[in-house]
Amino acid sequence: MPIDANTGFVRFEGVQKTYDGKVLVVKDLNLSIGKGEFLTMLGPSGSGKTTCLLMLAGFETATHGEILVDGKPINNIPPHKRGIGMVFQNYALFPHMTVAENLAFPLDVRSVGRDERDAKVKRALDMVQMGGFESRRPLQLSGGQQQRIALARALVFEPDLVLMDEPLGALDKQLREHMQFEIKHLHERLGVTVVYVTHDQTEALTMSDRVAVFDDGRIQQLAAPDHLYEMPENSFVAQFIGENNTLMGIVEELSEDVASVRLDGGEIVSAVPVNVGAVGERTRVSVRPERVELDERKLPSGAHTIAAEVQEFIYMGDIFRTRLKVAGNEDFIVKSRNASNQTRLSPGEKIKIGWLPEDCRALDA
Amino acid sequence: MVTDTANRLRSQAEDSVNLRRKLNRSLRMQKVRALLLIAPLLIFILISFLFPIADMLFRSVENKIVSQVLPRTVASLQSWDPANSDLPNEATFRSIYADLAIAVEQRRNTRVGTRLNYESPGIASLFRKVKRGMTKIDVSSFINFFNDLDSNFRDSEWLAREFSEPELAKLLPFSASALEYWRVENPEGGQPDSYLYVSLAVELISASKAELGELERPIADFLVKAQEQLPRLDHVNLRDAFLEIDRKWGEPTVWRTIKMYSSTLTTGYLLNSIDMKKGLDGPEFRDDSERLYIKIFIRTLVMSLTITLCSLLLGYPVAYFLAHQPLRRANLYLILVLLPFWTSLLVRTSAWKVLLQQEGVINDFMVVLRIIDDSGRLIMINNQFGTIVAMTHILLPFMILPLFSVMKTIPESYVRAAKSLGASSWTAFRRIYFPQTMAGIGAGSVLVFILAIGYYITPELVGGTKGTFISNRIAYHISSSLNWGLAAALASLLFGAVLVLYWVYDRIVGIDNVKLG
Numbered sequence A: 001m002p003i004d005a006n007t008g009f010v011r012f013e014g015v016q017k018t019y020d021g022k023v024l025v026v027k028d029l030n031l032s033i034g035k036g037e038f039l040t041m042l043g044p045s046g047s048g049k050t051t052c053l054l055m056l057a058g059f060e061t062a063t064h065g066e067i068l069v070d071g072k073p074i075n076n077i078p079p080h081k082r083g084i085g086m087v088f089q090n091y092a093l094f095p096h097m098t099v100a101e102n103l104a105f106p107l108d109v110r111s112v113g114r115d116e117r118d119a120k121v122k123r124a125l126d127m128v129q130m131g132g133f134e135s136r137r138p139l140q141l142s143g144g145q146q147q148r149i150a151l152a153r154a155l156v157f158e159p160d161l162v163l164m165d166e167p168l169g170a171l172d173k174q175l176r177e178h179m180q181f182e183i184k185h186l187h188e189r190l191g192v193t194v195v196y197v198t199h200d201q202t203e204a205l206t207m208s209d210r211v212a213v214f215d216d217g218r219i220q221q222l223a224a225p226d227h228l229y230e231m232p233e234n235s236f237v238a239q240f241i242g243e244n245n246t247l248m249g250i251v252e253e254l255s256e257d258v259a260s261v262r263l264d265g266g267e268i269v270s271a272v273p274v275n276v277g278a279v280g281e282r283t284r285v286s287v288r289p290e291r292v293e294l295d296e297r298k299l300p301s302g303a304h305t306i307a308a309e310v311q312e313f314i315y316m317g318d319i320f321r322t323r324l325k326v327a328g329n330e331d332f333i334v335k336s337r338n339a340s341n342q343t344r345l346s347p348g349e350k351i352k353i354g355w356l357p358e359d360c361r362a363l364d365a
Numbered sequence B: 001m002v003t004d005t006a007n008r009l010r011s012q013a014e015d016s017v018n019l020r021r022k023l024n025r026s027l028r029m030q031k032v033r034a035l036l037l038i039a040p041l042l043i044f045i046l047i048s049f050l051f052p053i054a055d056m057l058f059r060s061v062e063n064k065i066v067s068q069v070l071p072r073t074v075a076s077l078q079s080w081d082p083a084n085s086d087l088p089n090e091a092t093f094r095s096i097y098a099d100l101a102i103a104v105e106q107r108r109n110t111r112v113g114t115r116l117n118y119e120s121p122g123i124a125s126l127f128r129k130v131k132r133g134m135t136k137i138d139v140s141s142f143i144n145f146f147n148d149l150d151s152n153f154r155d156s157e158w159l160a161r162e163f164s165e166p167e168l169a170k171l172l173p174f175s176a177s178a179l180e181y182w183r184v185e186n187p188e189g190g191q192p193d194s195y196l197y198v199s200l201a202v203e204l205i206s207a208s209k210a211e212l213g214e215l216e217r218p219i220a221d222f223l224v225k226a227q228e229q230l231p232r233l234d235h236v237n238l239r240d241a242f243l244e245i246d247r248k249w250g251e252p253t254v255w256r257t258i259k260m261y262s263s264t265l266t267t268g269y270l271l272n273s274i275d276m277k278k279g280l281d282g283p284e285f286r287d288d289s290e291r292l293y294i295k296i297f298i299r300t301l302v303m304s305l306t307i308t309l310c311s312l313l314l315g316y317p318v319a320y321f322l323a324h325q326p327l328r329r330a331n332l333y334l335i336l337v338l339l340p341f342w343t344s345l346l347v348r349t350s351a352w353k354v355l356l357q358q359e360g361v362i363n364d365f366m367v368v369l370r371i372i373d374d375s376g377r378l379i380m381i382n383n384q385f386g387t388i389v390a391m392t393h394i395l396l397p398f399m400i401l402p403l404f405s406v407m408k409t410i411p412e413s414y415v416r417a418a419k420s421l422g423a424s425s426w427t428a429f430r431r432i433y434f435p436q437t438m439a440g441i442g443a444g445s446v447l448v449f450i451l452a453i454g455y456y457i458t459p460e461l462v463g464g465t466k467g468t469f470i471s472n473r474i475a476y477h478i479s480s481s482l483n484w485g486l487a488a489a490l491a492s493l494l495f496g497a498v499l500v501l502y503w504v505y506d507r508i509v510g511i512d513n514v515k516l517g
């Protein structure tokens, strides 16, 4: 989904934020979110995701720069006039109100008439399949149920923009996966713009239209999930998203679409140059574990081969996970499908493995 | 196959019984352990707190002294109708002579006088005066009457032998107790005091002649003879003798008071503490000029409520401010809130005196600023205003602390959620934040109110006459008037009032909603 920076529904323009006047928690954030888009902010703890969300919701002010929603700067609009729905990590359901009262709250403060209000509350509850729970208190609900109510409450007043700060963080794995799909489907059905914060990469990849990977107060890469996984632009993204094997080396030759790298072990490999400096500089070559072939004979022509020694073989059911020593790196992982003709290796075996040069990316050291 | 299943089921049932037994045993162990842990405190509270309170509560209805000191009089007054304006008969005067003769020796005449004085002012002096007056009453006729009957009546040893007969002691119990008392006081023996003979004369009037005759003792014949010859004593008139000591003995009120307060349990103190007294037809209100306590009770209540409200109004913003500071700074401020506890209560109260008095700092300041005239200095101390100001200041921390601890646990995300849902700051506070602080408001209010309602030192120092509490009256009765019964009754009523308020509070707010920390 191509987004024009000038027409984005939500725009951060050169936003900076510091809490203490010393450290910039958000450094020069530029981001444009299209109407109806599901954008996820993904990043390690402390990378400034919540801060961005709070600035958008109006609970923190940007130290510098401007935030625009629908073309209008919102820096001076108080939170309650922004009309932005928000789902909090701990749900923040009002404990002294019933589920129905919680849902009616945003409608009450907007002076919606009784009948309309009740109809909307009912519709919102049905939407999250929680009809019949109207008179329960939040504490009488399970975590997943509370989550649905929080979601319904953020949507009941039909905001154009919904912010979610790790809404699934407190749920167990199975429920989390289930809720991911429900939120995704709701988003598709309602067409609202969603800004979603998580530090769970699977969640980010499965749900989002685009993912903004945060680290150290900056967006490291902003791209669609498949793009992000297959074409990471720097080594932080490559390592943060999915599993990755890295081999250190020095650039020998560099052209438009291929770089020759001499690994620290002495071998020379070709890689796609993504984020490398000039010839002679250090680089980090990265290969996804599932793109490595253990059986030399199955390799197509044009593939690299390299000597490896098996360290460990782990049987994981659907896949095998083999840990190898490659070019001095003892943590080189290869994942292979559990097929009937798949080789099972034992520690100590010396083999040759290989991969296609286009699966191998030369990144910053 | 079938028996297999049956066996399995049976063993399962046995297992479950065993399991339950094991569970019970382990639960019992837990309970015992818990009990042992709290035992020292429990015993301490029991001895130093619950027993004294129970004793105090009991004192508010206890009234043994009259029937103990004046047993013969009380018995004799039984046939007297208090509604009648006649004086009791001669037998009653003879009874009170015997009672008081013993009481004077025991130095208990003033105690019973003091007790009766609470109910009818003026009686105390009557009972004090008998000590000297009684020595002037001539009761030799009683002594002679019995000595003339038989010389053995002079011998306390002989009398004691005769009275050791249980039947006789039962027939003439007061005489028996008088003799016993005399013998304890005079172990060397000899002739008993006059009160024994007066007591005998009174008791013989109503003793049954037949039962006297049936006694298988030498004294029986003498007593029967004495009973027959009793009219010979009719010329003795102790009533006039008492009237000569003090004319007041001739007033029926005195006798009415004795009769009305003769039972061992009395409602007198409790009635007194709600400005009532026992009348001829049940409880009645005292005269307007004598009413006191209801007014003070109401004042105590109203002022305690005012103080609670003031500390809530002042404390809520402070607690809110504290709860929204970073933890380190909040702790520092909290110490400032607690700082007053580091100085003595007396010092703090006296400081208010310095500030509020007419020649005090605040008045001086306002005069300098020409807000008030030098002649129009405000009276801010020794009245209700002074008490409310000083006590609000002193009790404020008890409001702030529970409020703070509740507010601290309310995550900021609630208010944020409310705002993101469209509520203005005020609406978010009113509908989301405030209801969640109810627990703290409840706890703080209960704490401050209960502390205030029983407060003593501050109202005593800055309350003057118009700003004192019921506890000041209680203290007065404990240490000055020494009317412990009334003090206990007032305290019991205060206790009852607090319990009632607590119950009402529980019904309205719910005591589960109270959170202290």
Ligand SMILES: Nc1ncnc2c1ncn2[C@@H]1O[C@H](COP(=O)(O)OP(=O)(O)OP(=O)(O)O)[C@@H](O)[C@H]1O
Pocket: A019, A020, A025, A043, A044, A045, A046, A047, A048, A049, A050, A051, A052, A199
């Ligand atoms: N109120 C605050 N005052 C001072 N520093 C803060 C405040 N809130 C956050 N920070 C700091 O700002 C940085 C970014 O915090 P933020 O909450 O945005 O991280 P995050 O990406 O949401 O992390 P997480 O995944 O753990 O929620 C952190 O270093 C944090 O310590």
Ligand SMILES: [Mg+2]
Pocket: A049, A050, A051, A165
């Ligand atoms: Mg966060």
